[in-house]
Amino acid sequence: MKKYAIIVAGGTGKRMGESLPKQFLKLGGTPILIHTLQAFYTADPEIELIITLPKEEIQFWDELNIWHQNYIEHKVVPGGETRFHSVKNALEHVSEGLVAVHDGVRPFVSAGSINQSFEQARNHKAVVTAVLMKDSVRQVDENGKSKNIDRSSLRMIQTPQTFDVDLLKSAYNTPFNSSFTDDASVVEAYGHSIILIDGEYQNIKITTPEDLIVAKALLKAK
Amino acid sequence: MKKYAIIVAGGTGKRMGESLPKQFLKLGGTPILIHTLQAFYTADPEIELIITLPKEEIQFWDELNIWHQNYIEHKVVPGGETRFHSVKNALEHVSEGLVAVHDGVRPFVSAGSINQSFEQARNHKAVVTAVLMKDSVRQVDENGKSKNIDRSSLRMIQTPQTFDVDLLKSAYNTPFNSSFTDDASVVEAYGHSIILIDGEYQNIKITTPEDLIVAKALLKAK
16 A cells, blocks of 8 residues: 655744754754654655645755755655645645655654554544643633643644545645644544544654754654 | 742652652752752742652652752651642641742753742732643543644643642642642632743653653753
């Protein structure tokens, strides 16, 4: 069965306070996005890799790859206005089988997690990695009042989120809605239920300068 | 106005896979719990410090302190069966004013955060530090079905949680309930509302070996 991975790299570097978008920042000498590509290649070299990047960053990315020794074959697709539009664009290059959607700035995803995600998606069609909450959680209403929520019922959602290609393509034909924070929410709005599988705490999303410090420590510990 | 901090150190090291309880593990040569004491001392040397520790660890802690150069004056109170019982025991050594309750394994709390917490508690009586969720969140029901939740309404709760002493003592007179995951939930069950103030992502709770790697990186970056 054919396998694809859409790696969404839409960052512009604003939150990082850096001029370089976060996906290009280096970890141990290698841009984050290349670490992420390597993670999928290591899990299974047969996975067809598609990266979505803001249009104005594609040339820079091509140049990055020229000098990088461990070039991994992949397609580059221009991103859209939001994450939803980027994934929708990338899906035009996907035909059949299974597709994992993954954040470009989650380079620490394990091979085990990627492969388990595809394995489960064969049967369940919509599989999302998630971890338990470590902290207590409160929900705030429009007046600023908050109430305790039972954290054991909550899961922090990660990527990869892996789907049957036909299902994901159909779901992405629904009109855009601002409540779509990830692919699971798009598929759910389309009426298909989601299966959660265990993610890993190390699979962090690098979005702030502090995350980058943590990422460097995790890389060293690998 | 008198200020106290109850620093709850109840860990037994099980989750760490180590024989030494996590609060005694070293960061940059100094046990985590001593870093935490120092954070409060740095914020305001007038804060009266009370540590709760499992009975069987108190002797070890005393010995640790003997060799540690930067001894900070504090009281040690034996912990109870749960966090609730530990805080309740510690409250017997608190008489009036304001009291912050803090996790012993959150050594990166800033002086600013501690002082702001006391400042706000003067007016609001029940003040809790919290941060926004970075990841999408799903809620799982008893059948394993999950649904997307609007993460902008959720807050991850940290410590310090700072209270008017009379209020917290009264709240801790309610019988124990397993839904009490922190002090805010005890005070809320007693019928008093909670004010949230901005916490800091760096104020992590060190509970797994991975957290310790992150903590070492954060310490280096300080």
